[in-house]
């Protein structure tokens with residue numbers, strides 16, 4: 001099974017311009033709000049029509065602007081699952097499945113799917129009689145009932161509370177792993193993307209700025225947008241010099257060989273330390289504020305109007321507990337921080 005997408009569509013503020021191919025993999029589609037994630041899924045599903053381009057499913061064209069080919073959504077064999085279930089309100093759970101199924105034995109197959117998704121006992125209930133979790137389980141069963149050749153998930157679990165979400169997500173992804181069809185998950189949650197998918201694509205204002213294996217994108221994002229999305233909290237302006245890099249907001253030179261003209265450096269908050277370590281660069285910065293969450297102690301250094309640096313230390317680490325009082329005692333004072341040089345990445349755009 002495979003899907004090939006190469007489409008353009010003029011939107012309100014920019015043109016969606018997306019091109020990718022994938023096989024029986026799970027792709028997380030990440031991007032800021034309004035970057036075109038849902039539009040991409042809708043174009044594949046046939047709910048919106050691209051202005052130009054081609055979409056192929058298993059080598060067969062389902063959309064081609066040149067030939068004016070636009071297979072209707074209901075004939076595309078595309079399964080879509082949204083956050084808001086989209087069940088027919090005036091039909092029972094089982095009827096919601098049967099209406100979307102083709103072929104014989106609909107009762108038997110619908111009950112098997114409801115059973116698989118643990119809602120067989122709710123088969124005769126209407127959507128308003130079900131909990132949010134049960135509704136989403138029925139919606140999953142219905143989507144699989146059409147025997148989709150590609151699965152599109154648009155933040156399907158984001159409306160569920162976290163305990164329920166975890167349970168439903170696990171059941172669903174167990175199924176997806178066995179079903180082995182191209183699957184695209186739109187999510188704002190990088191951890192969910194990492195947990196569920198093998199590949200990651202990042203959209204920024206309608207352009208795919210990164211596409212690759214998840215390990216590669218999470219460890220070496222190619223753009224500032226991707227870096228932010230996969231968890232790099234600290235993005236700093238740099239100037240590439242003959243001997244390395246200059247960080248203007250810290251007035252700091254880093255010696256390091258480089259190829260290319262990099263404009264930004266990124267580092268995760270947990271890769272900056274408050275105590276001396278090997279292979280680290282020492283910089284003195286004025287501490288602006290500090291706080292704690294359930295797991296971490298966090299220090300914030302305001303470097304300029306647009307640049308902050310945050311340092312995050314696990315409370316469970318050996319010095320974790322003492323650090324908050326150390327930081328509180330040093331607000332508005334210069335203290336040393338230590339960059340893990342090996343964890344810095346450099347970006348051109």
Ligand SMILES: Nc1ncnc2c1ncn2[C@@H]1O[C@H](COP(=O)(O)OP(=O)(O)OP(=O)(O)O)[C@@H](O)[C@H]1O
Nearest residue numbers: 010011012013031032033034035036037038039040
């Ligand atoms: N019918 C339309 N015609 C033109 N532009 C549209 C239409 N519907 C939405 N848009 C625009 O398309 C852009 C992409 O919207 P889309 O819903 O794909 O974003 P998204 O990345 O899924 O965002 P979010 O994460 O907030 O759901 C938005 O800027 C939106 O204003």
